[in-house]
Amino acid sequence: MSGSNATAPNDSSPVLNAVGDGAAGRFVADFKATSGQLSTNGQSWLAPMRSAAIERFATLGLPTRRDEAWRKTDLRSLARTAFRPAAEVVAPDADAITARVAQLAFPSVATTRLVFVNGRFAPEHSDAYVPTDAVRVEPLAHTLREAPELAQPHLGRVTENDADAFGELNTAFMTDGGFVLVPDGVTVVTPIHLIFLTAPADGPVAQYPRNLFVIGDGATATILESYAGVNDTDVYLTNAYSEAVVGVEGNLTHYKLQRESESAYHVARLQGRQENESTITNTNVALGGRMARTDIDLHVDGSRCETIMKGLYMAHGEQHIDNYTRLDHAQPDCHSHERYKGILDGRSSAVFTGRILVRQDAQQTDAIQENSGLLLSRDAALSTQPQLEIFADDVKCTHGATVGELPENQLFYLRARGISTEEATGILAYGYANEIIEDIEIEPLREQLEQLIRLRVRERFAALKR
């Protein structure tokens, strides 16, 4: 990314000077040391936006378990780790990157693919993008340089939301990511696949992907974000931030597939806003990471909207996966259906928080939330917290949560047909997860997920036999 430096290090800020040398202090010090190199793409507004963000981050500090939204997620090991900004690091093994991209891509269907390695756009792994006046699928850094007027009105402004430490950190350090603009009335049939790979060298790194999706009135698009590492022993932090606005009668199908290294930290946020009669279908699949936290915050600001939030997470070993979803119904006559499922094995743990806010004007809201977990091991732990806050009087909201083991009667039925306990467990766990993935329209994505689920379940029995 090019662009001149318009920022002076914030030596004058009392907040930044007061932050000390703890975890937050390390990020602030990095900012001071590197903000000269952070791109402003020639935009005078970008440097102050970054500075304001790091100041808010310094005030907030990293979350701790005293913060209500982080009660069940321990960030101490993340806080102890010193991460260098990944953008400074050249990925060490080019062949491994190429191989990993090939694993994550879907050769059997057409996609428009943009690949980012250590936070920087990697044209050699990406499809050529041809910026036109019509549809744009391109690196955000490119947009900020060439057509900032398309991004600036939305960047950091898609929703009004409370300051959030990781979100601020992303804004301070953001390097690049996908920019998708679909003009009014246009349907983009080809799925857009954004791949974010991290490959540290000489110690832990942090990357800060930033995506912006602007779906116009009556426009339609399918976007998939894939996050992955190259080696399961690689230690890094992905701090991603995506914003999506869907116009009147617009339709966004959004997938996030998280397959980070099992030694990595992943913190990601999706902020979405819907206008009248629009649809967002979000599917959030989390398989990787030592600690992975995803925040999804959708603001339904139009009437007669449809919002679907589906989630599937699978953790094993010592993994911890935390999904925090928030759905804000502000307008009448909307439907939402949220459904999360998790499969936990080993000594893994997971948290699901599902907040649904139905504001006073949101009459006739029909909101369904379901979440459940399957525990394959006695040492695994799942904590679920539905939080319904309803201020309208004429609404239909239901929620339900179940956590348990595979039903004995189903296992016996399969075994009575000749299927071994081990294979029966695999079939049932797959069937359990299948409900979340069975109507994924990108067929190779669905098949890839089916395979990953089966593999995970088989692994467990291989471990038991040893």
Added chain:
Amino acid sequence: MALLDIRNLHVSVEGTEILKGLNLAVDAGQVHAIMGPNGSGKSTLAQVLAGNSDYEVTDGTVKLGDEDLLELDASERAGEGLFLAFQYPVSIPGVSNTYFLRAAYNAVRVHRGQPEMDPVGFINYLRPKMAPLGMTKEMLRRSVNDGFSGGEKKRNEIFQMSVLEPKVAVLDETDSGLDIDALRLVAEGVNAMRSPERAFVVVTHYQRLLDYIVPDVVHVMVDGRIVRSGGKELALELEDKGYGWVEELATDGEAVTA
């Protein structure tokens, strides 16, 4: 030698004895019917034979051919050729009927030392077995028994039996909940599979099924034991007189063979 040989079987569930010294010998080529009042232990027998570990065998032996059935895990029993058509078939959301059937069929083949069958070969194997039991492609695509009507579930059990081709099939009230046409389909499905190498144990409450599947022997089970055995006319007698008169035999503690 009987193909299925049950001797002095005692079974408890949660500390209560349900089967109290049951004897039953079924030869290859035969159909035996078991009738008896609610709660007498018919399903308990069926579940124990299939290897449900909720039931504790406290005494007795069960042999399937030369195999000591009680030593085998449920899946091994199926591999050895035992099949149970469940009184209450279980739904398995998210797993298609075809996938399930192929997994079962291949597991049984592997147990018998045969190679697994590939998906295309398996579809060809299934096809001729579908129409006779009124199974549609759509039913095979759907999740196992999920949203199936009571009758569809029962037909699916018999369809599974025809796919797995067991040596001994135990049908637990497969006729309950079937309409007249489905009853005929199921009975024809069973009759088509009758062979000199195969045996059936048919648990039913209704004489009507036995008009279609004509049994060689009819047993009456009361309070965990077979209290009377006879020819197919015993079923007619029961239909006529109810279970009162055989229940008295049970309290005498003496099994009577007509």
